[in-house]
Amino acid sequence: MTEFRPHDYQKRAIRFCLDHKKCGLFLPMGAGKTVTTLTVLDQLVPIDVCKVLIIGPVRVIQSTWPDEIEKWDHTKDMSYSVVAGTPKQREEALQADADIFLIGKENVQWLVDKHGRDWAFDMVVIDELSAFKNPKAQRFKALRKVMPLVDRFIGLTGTPAPRGIPDLWSQIYLMDRGERLGRTLGQFRERYLKPGRRNGYIVYEWKPQDDAEQRIYERIGDICMSLNQKECAELPPVQRLEIPIRMPAMALDQYRAYKREKVLELNDNDTLIAANAGVLCGQLLQMTSGEIYTKNDNGEITGTQIVHSSKLAALDDLIESANGNPVLVFYYFRHELYRIKKHLQSMKVNVRELVDAKDVNAWNRGHIDVLLAHPASAGHGLNLQKGGHIMVWYTLPNWDLELYQQANARLYRQGQNQNVLIYHLIAKDTIDEDMIMALDRKKVTQQNLIDALRR
Structure with a gap:
């Protein structure tokens, strides 16, 4: 067992949660939000709280939270039950005599549908609150129904606004039922947003009004606590390095022609046609990766075709230059996993x-030389910092800032004692360059929120 010696910022966060019955902790990734929250629960259960429901990504609720509960001296006696598996197994887990119940976000709607009328949880914790940023998602609509029955609530995230402040309404609503930003999404949009791309009365994109960010920060600052990474525990330096990849001339010509014409002629008389901008973006990203899915006339995937091996060669060089140090590689397309794995084997x-x-x-434990991971499956809560300090982005996560930041935080977090190296394989004169720039631009909006809520 380990004795918990909280940093000053963790002491402030604990006090903030105890003083605010419903609140958000927008702490940097890797800042120890799990043990901080468990310390709050240790002081509330069973005096002020009887049953706690913790909602999070599946892997996190099945491994990270149980590991943290059992790790610390002051939490090791907390009883918990993981609500997972088949419906029958979930029902059995709910009947356990436990203080804490852990459930994946995918099962929130099932839980409310089955047990909303006899809701027994007087405290709810959401690990990665930004998973509830979509007000149209069934998980948000379900949880919204039972929030009036919840006395205490903590929302945890390091990325509260991954795509900008339009993401905030539903997250804050779970804390105050619309008191600060509007009782409805329509009210929120009327007060703080303006239409962007639209077609007549149909609005495809909402943008902040000129002074919206500051007004929102002032409205939610009393129930949300945020810190800058520099205010948290000191971490080793991190370097983000771009490795320029030059695609072969023929492959680059194909790339440019497809980008321009939206039609790509492949071998064996296969032809790819981009139906819309989203499809085109994904297929261009595959081309920079070096392999692209082929499809039949019905749009069904029939296989893949190799375009080039430039990124694979660059990955070889990086693994060799690691001099035996383990390397974590993030891929985006499934064919990348198979190709990289087969090649390295x-x-x-x-x-x-x-x-x-x-x-x-x-x-x-140091038993793996190269670990291949998809950012969506390794993006929240997993502690990988003990296994290595070198990370490679084979392909960036398709404009998703949250996936990008969360995945980086698997190594760059508390407990890391080596300089972290994050490499990006960027194909020159392609969508790769646009994407890394876009992720940086989105980070500015995110940082404005973090800075404004800093305490």
């Missing part, structure tokens, strides 16, 4: 795909 590299807790443990 042929080179006698000890490579493994991140699937479950066994892979996490093997990585942290």
Whole structure:
């Protein structure tokens, strides 16, 4: 067992949660939000709170939270039940005599549908509150119904506005039922947003009004606590490095022609046609990766075709230059996983795909040379900092700032004692360059929120 010695910022966060029955902790990724929240629960259960529901990503509620509960001296006696598996297994887990119930965000609607009328949880914690940023999502609509029955609430996230302040309404609503930003999404838009792209009465995009950010920050600052990474525990330096990739001339010509014409002629008389901008973006990203899915006339995937091997060669160089240090590689397309894994196995590299807790443990024990992970499956809560300090983005996560930041925080977090290196394989004169710039631009909006809420 380990004695918890909170940093000053964690002491402030604990006090903030105890003083505010419903609040948000917008702390940097890797700042120890889990143990901070458990310390709050340790002081509330069973005096002020009887049953706690913790909602989060599946892997996090199945491994990270149980590991943290059992790790610390002051929380090891807390009883918990993981509500997962088949409906029957979930029902059995709900009947357990426990203080804390852990459930994946995918099962929130099921829980409310089955047990909303006899709701027994007087406290709810959401790990990665930004997973509830979509007010049209069933999980938000379900949880919204039972929030009047909840006495205490903590929303945890390091990325509260991954796509800008339009993401905030539903997250804040779970804390105050619309008191600060509007009882309805329509009210929120009328007060703080303005239409962007539209077609007649149909609005495809909402943008902040000129002074909206400051007004929103002032409205929610009393129930949301935020810190800058520099105010938290000191972490080793981190370097973000771009590795320029030059695609072969023929492949680059194909790329440019497809971008211009929206039609790509492949071998064996296969033809790809981009139906819309989203499809085109994804397929251009595949081309910079070096392999692209082929499809039949019905749009069904029939296989893949190799375009080039430039990124694969660059990855080889990075792994060799690591001099035996483990390397975490983030891929985006499934064909990248198969291609990289097959290639490295042929080179006698000890490579493994991140699937479950066994892979996490093997990585942290130093039993894996190269770990392949998708940012969506390794983007929240997983502690990988003990296994290495070198990360490679084979392909960026398709404009998703939250996935990008969360994935980086798997290594760059408390407990990391080596300089962290984050490499980006960027194909020159392609969408790769646009994407890394777009992620940086989105980060500015996110940082404005963090700075404004800093305490």
